[in-house]
Amino acid sequence: MPDWCEIAKQGLGPLPFEADREDEIILELAYHLEDLYSDAVRQGKSEAEAVQWALSAATDWDELRREIQLAANEEVSMNYRVKTLWLPGACTIALSGIVLRLLQIPSAPVPRVLWPWHSTELVIYWWWLLSLPVIGAIGAYWSRHAGGRFLERAVAVSLPALGMVCLPLLMFPFVLVYDLIRHHSFPLVPMAVLLLGWGVLPEAALLVGALPFFRRDASAEAG
Amino acid sequence: MSGCPINIGAQVKRGSAELAILSVLADGPLHGYEISKRIERQTQGLLSFNLASLYPLLYRMEKRGWVKGNWEGPAGGRRRRYYRLGAAGKQRLVPLREEWGQLFRALNSLAGVSRA
Numbered sequence: 001m002p003d004w005c006e007i008a009k010q011g012l013g014p015l016p017f018e019a020d021r022e023d024e025i026i027l028e029l030a031y032h033l034e035d036l037y038s039d040a041v042r043q044g045k046s047e048a049e050a051v052q053w054a055l056s057a058a059t060d061w062d063e064l065r066r067e068i069q070l071a072a073n074e075e076v077s078m079n080y081r082v083k084t085l086w087l088p089g090a091c092t093i094a095l096s097g098i099v100l101r102l103l104q105i106p107s108a109p110v111p112r113v114l115w116p117w118h119s120t121e122l123v124i125y126w127w128w129l130l131s132l133p134v135i136g137a138i139g140a141y142w143s144r145h146a147g148g149r150f151l152e153r154a155v156a157v158s159l160p161a162l163g164m165v166c167l168p169l170l171m172f173p174f175v176l177v178y179d180l181i182r183h184h185s186f187p188l189v190p191m192a193v194l195l196l197g198w199g200v201l202p203e204a205a206l207l208v209g210a211l212p213f214f215r216r217d218a219s220a221e222a223g
Numbered sequence: 224m225s226g227c228p229i230n231i232g233a234q235v236k237r238g239s240a241e242l243a244i245l246s247v248l249a250d251g252p253l254h255g256y257e258i259s260k261r262i263e264r265q266t267q268g269l270l271s272f273n274l275a276s277l278y279p280l281l282y283r284m285e286k287r288g289w290v291k292g293n294w295e296g297p298a299g300g301r302r303r304r305y306y307r308l309g310a311a312g313k314q315r316l317v318p319l320r321e322e323w324g325q326l327f328r329a330l331n332s333l334a335g336v337s338r339a
Contacts, residue, residue, distance in 0.1 A: 024294075028255060028304050029274055035256040058274040067279035074283055 001037065002051055004030035011061035016069065025068065033057065084148030088156035092139035092206070096160035099131045120190045122197045132202055133209030135160070140210035150214060157210040158203055165199035240280055241289075242323055243270055245308065245316045248290060252307035255281060281306060289315055 008029040015022045033054045040050035058064060102108060103125050114122045136157045143153040155162075172191060179185055247253060247261045258281075259272040284290045289312035296302035308316070 024304070025278070029278065031254075031301075031303060032256045032259075032274060032278075060275060064275040064279070067275055068282065071279040071282040071286070074286060 001034075001047070004033045004037070004054075007033065007055075008058075011058060012065050012068075013061075015065065017072065029058070029064075081152070083146040084143050084152040085156050088139045088142035088146070088148070088153075089159040091142060092135050092157060093160050093163060095135045095138065096128075096132065096202075099135070100125060100128050103128055120193050122193050124197060124201070129201060129205050132160070132205035136206035136209030137213065138209075139206075140213035144213050153210065153213060154207075157206050161199050161203035161206060164202060165195055168194050168198070237280070238319075239270070239323070240272070240276065241284065242316075242319050244280065244284065244306075245289065245312050245319065248306060248308045248312070249316060252295075252305040254303040254305050258306065284312065285309075287311060 005026055008026045012026065012029070015025065017025070036054040036057055037050045040053040041047065045053060103111070109127055111123045111125045114124055139157045139159075140153045143156045148156065168191065175191070176186065243262045243266075244258060247258055247265070253261060255277060259277055263271045281290065281292070285292050285306070288309045290306045291309045292304050292306050294302045295305045
């Protein structure tokens, strides 16, 4: 019986893999050839015929080597949600964070303080708010370009605003309990102002920028 | 309509091979040679694989998480690389069957091509 490992090794030539992986591939192919050979012998073929029969399963070793290399180099397609939601969402969060951080340097325009209410102020970073439609548009475009549906686009665009309000909302029960015990009052106004300034207004600004990309999707689907 | 031309022959060939492999692995783990023999037997020889068509495809499917390969065998005996369905393969099998069913129905209504 031929040395099937040697045949597979000679046929494939050097593969651009680590030695262990290359050995595994050679062994796997050698066992396949050996099984073909053994089956042929069991069916009554002579040894020479059985060898030929087995070798006929791999007539083009170059093609086999090329296909194995292509398979190894094939990029694993990124998960749909990663492409359409998390990457555009990370982009919008990063851009939003960068702009906000830049506006906090001393020479940046001062935020406008509106609606002083029982020592609660609605602080508006106008330039940040004005930048959000552009950021929303970028996120929505990216998500749409990656094949995202309306839901993925909307969430990807909304992530900066959601991130801003998530922490306050999570803390709300604790703040509520603390204020009830300490001040015997409900901190509803500060919470509402917080949600308005950092949640509702930014979300609206982001969606305004993203709107054209939602619309275009609707018209394309209708058409 | 613009876009890259699709090599329908290659797509159909690969798609049908993927469905065949996932289908036989749905019954349990098999090594490469068993996969090719099982498919050949169940299709009365209509579908057959050689090394170049089977193993690169298995490696691709493994990379996508559709199948998982593990060296298994009795202690002291020959160890073979057995493939079994991965979570992604189980998920993929149902829509793949449905897509091929639709394709056959479409061809049948178009040109009288039946599954039989």
